[in-house]
Amino acid sequence: MPPDNKNSMTQDRLLKSAEMLFAQKGYDAVSVREITNAAKCNLAAVNYHFGNKKTLYLSVFRERWMPRAQRIRACFEENLAGCGDTSPASVIQSLAEALIKGPLTDKERLCHFQLMIREITNPTEAFEIVTEETMKPSFEGLGQLLQPYLHESIDEERALLNILSIFSMVLYFNFARLPVSKIIGHAYDQPFKDRLVQHIVDFSLSGLPVRENAK
Amino acid sequence: MPPDNKNSMTQDRLLKSAEMLFAQKGYDAVSVREITNAAKCNLAAVNYHFGNKKTLYLSVFRERWMPRAQRIRACFEENLAGCGDTSPASVIQSLAEALIKGPLTDKERLCHFQLMIREITNPTEAFEIVTEETMKPSFEGLGQLLQPYLHESIDEERALLNILSIFSMVLYFNFARLPVSKIIGHAYDQPFKDRLVQHIVDFSLSGLPVRENAK
């Protein structure tokens, strides 16, 4: 039997380096040599531990992306439990905080959403993990939470579109930091992220802050 | 002097094929051979007409993406002129229709937003074209249109966040068709796009359709 320490150390370093590079540059723009250099191991290690580059990419989603998605979900549920109720305001506040401030470091969060976006624009086998095992269950859960509070006339599609819209904002403000920073004129610091959460909650609950007599 | 017809015909075919392939697969996943095969011309044509692959990619943005962004903008302005006023409802309706139904074919629109997303996640020199020459001016124009109607307490950053939020929805519902289709359970047909525009307008103006006594 191999020393499980050394074995998994190289595997873990590979997964870590691969995840960061895939997130930053995308699958095709990253070479196996680049990954193994970053992980400080031999070129052949990828094929020895994961078979090939594609399986390494899939392993990144299985071993690193999925657990993180679950951590975010757990954080949302903790936030909501702390609210004491399941009103739309509480739900959205808990969701926005879990996704934008949440349990992840800033680097992790950026990495997480970049991988997600790349999988949406270039779907591979990992797309199923992202949609079927993560997004879909989450959205169904949110739908059940919000449904009792929505207008009776709202059908299921409209309810889902509302949740997708909230999600689109969170996703966008996470992965499109560059253009957002360019447009608002400053970086993503902590106070701004606080204001961002507040904005998403406000906008989701009331839409544009229009004066009453101007609607 | 060469026959300007034949000259520009090959160039145009290259730009057309390159745009579609770059949008579908991303810069690194598309080879020059793939592009020249699609354009039915010789491999060396890319280097003869554009110098190299990277310049071809930039030319796609300059020669095809920018004009299309301008067509969308013109459509928005026509829509708004047809409304007779510049109320937030009219502005948002005109914007959502220009972006989601608009002057483009479905294929063009998908291509347009895919290129945009790719440039946001993998910024190159074309990123400046997308942000500085297109997004920023548009958002400033929208800000000036909406400002008079917003609450006096709303500062510039909050006003921009509102516009960015509307934009995030439009962008998301355009480029993330796959997961959206998976979640709502059907394809992007014309009636759905109508409902989508309506939803974006409603959501932007009022947020979640919550019952009054439940807010």
Place this chain on the structure above:
DNA sequence: TTGACATTCAAACGTTCGTTTGATACAGAC
């Protein structure tokens, strides 16, 4: 100490990449 096994490594594999080359075809100017 020996043998079996897991892991690492340098080197090479064949393929595909972006780019270059030199020949060829063909237009209009003189």
Place this chain on the structure above:
DNA sequence: GTCTGTATCAAACGAACGTTTGAATGTCAA
């Protein structure tokens, strides 16, 4: 006809790619 410049082409270039190989290294059971 000859010359000039543009456009296309097949063929080849060196570099980088993902993957494979076989030897070397280290660890533990027997």
